[in-house]
Amino acid sequence: MKPHITLAIGGSTHADLVRHLFPGDGLEAAAILVCARSPEPRRRLLVRKAIPVPHDACTVRMIDAIVWPGTFIEDAIDMAENEGLVIVLLHSHPGGWLEFSHVDDESDARVIPGIFEAFGDFHGSAIMTPDGAIRARLYSPDMFCESVDLVTVAGDEIRYFWSDGINHGMLPERPIAFTRGMTAEFGRLSAAVIGVSGTGSIVAELLARMGVADTLLVDPDRIEWKNINRILYSTTADAECG
Template sequence: MSTGTRLVLTQEIHASLREHLFPGDGKEAAAILLCNRHTGTRLKLLSKELILVPYEECKSRCVNSITWPGSYLEKAIDAASAASMSVILVHSHPDGSLEFSDIDDESDAQTMCSLYQGVEAIHGSAVMVSTGAVRARIYTDGEQCESVELVTVAGDDIHYWWDDSTESHPPTMAFSSGMTATFKRLKAAVIGVSGTGSVVAEQVTRLGFAEILLIDHDHLEQKNLNRILNATFDDALTGRSKVEMFAEAIQRIRGEGIAHPIQCTIRSRNAILAAADADVIFCCVDTYQARMIADLIASAFLIPLLDVGVKIPTHVHPEDGRVITDVAGRVDYVKPGGSTLADRGVYTPELLYKEHLRTVNPQDYEDQLARGYIAGVQEEAPSVITLNMRAASACVSEFIARCFPFREYPNSRFARTRFSLAGAEEDYTEESEIAKAPNSRLGEGCKKPLLGLPELEDH
């Protein structure tokens, strides 16, 4: 089980950092990262701000060393002190080495004590090479150094730079044993373990993820048995919780210590903080509020999010009565710092309000009916497992494509994928086509109130 520290960069910060650190003159350059922190089962450093050290203000810039003015360290301390943020000093290695040099060690020895005196937090340093790969380390008390196990960027492509990897290795190929080896070091959160979610959970189990969080408050019923994988008749008779049932199935397949069942709604503080530990979130829910919470978690804790949904709209034909209009599915990939599910209209204030009214007024049957699998048709046990499997496979395949690109076109073209089984077609929405609103929660971590929602705070 991986318990190592993560440093998470947004695509925007990583791109700005790379552009500044490699101006093309072959000399080292420097910058400073300000990070919020989340301490769950492991420490996550969440990039929030970037301070660039101007080339002309450096005292010296060479191929293997750099000296820059202390005023920028003071500037970082001032910016970090109010929120007790972590400061990560970053410089380039034009020679391509991801190892910290003796000069780097000496520099850290001089600066880390000053950082700890200025801001009582965990601080560190990092190096970047021209490919964009980053290696980092932290100092827990100003002197004792430990490696950051993983530096990751969840952008259009998802990058993983492990502390024991080297740039000399060829890129990992999708669907290979190398891909499995990567997944064996990652934690996935599956929110909603029902029709689509159980299929997603089955896939991430077989793909070899190190840990799998299963988040769902619901229990099994007989009407679920035709679409929830691994569920049995006895499970339905006893009203067993969905997450406990699936965790036991994962244990049979993979052994102990992989599955972590969380039998509560994602709207609870415990579930949110558990999901915040994940390296990827698969959102397989059927309510707007749950999607909103997943969206907020992804933003606050810089986690790539994949949201999947299916729908079977109907209409009334003048001769044949009610008939199926389409059999459709949708997969949204949300990168931290990119357009959110809110930006894409997956949920809106109006939809959230209507959903709340339906909760307090369960007699509002017509609206509830329209939210089912088959719009306008009352089906207690819809036979939709084939549609669920199609959508779930597209969802997990989208994640694989981000980590180990294999498509002919750039991943930025696939922010949203829609498929129609009735029309036998797929269409895609590019990230650049989606209007993006300012995101105040980006990289905020556990800043109170959690996710900006006062009701989530302990009282």
């Protein structure tokens, strides 16, 4: 089973994209995401730069269609090629429908192969609705398409957009805290705790109790007699063996 595919976006970048893609005129708008990727086997993309396509540069802007010059894709290719980054073409769905349309499919079929002619082993496309939700997909050079399982935004709050939760173009309601729905979502996530002493060991325990599927603990220090009193579940035997 392949690891889940994740697309991660910083909060400020996401806020800039929402402002650009929904300027208030009810028409589609576009941007290009240039993404770094994590080492294998994890399949995670991190948006390094978002390139907005100026509204007045688009030859067509309608409520359900957009056409924009390929020069912006060429600029993204120049930026991404040397480092083997991933290009994701993003446009808005002002009507709030979080599904790829047949127009989107046809557009990808024309445009994505041209990016592969330049470089890369996968690139993709994405859509955004007015609430900031994003749905994305990735293509391989043979145009085999895979859904991005999770789009996550890390800003003042952390937002998750799960592809398999979308039903008829709509996202489900977010789970209420400390319910079965929250536990189920935590069971799909991993967490890292940096520093696992007086605060970190308590955080790690709480993450486990709340059902986080996998927790990575990072701390270069060793358990000693001087810190045993503040590290949860540490014992004198731990201090003796360091």
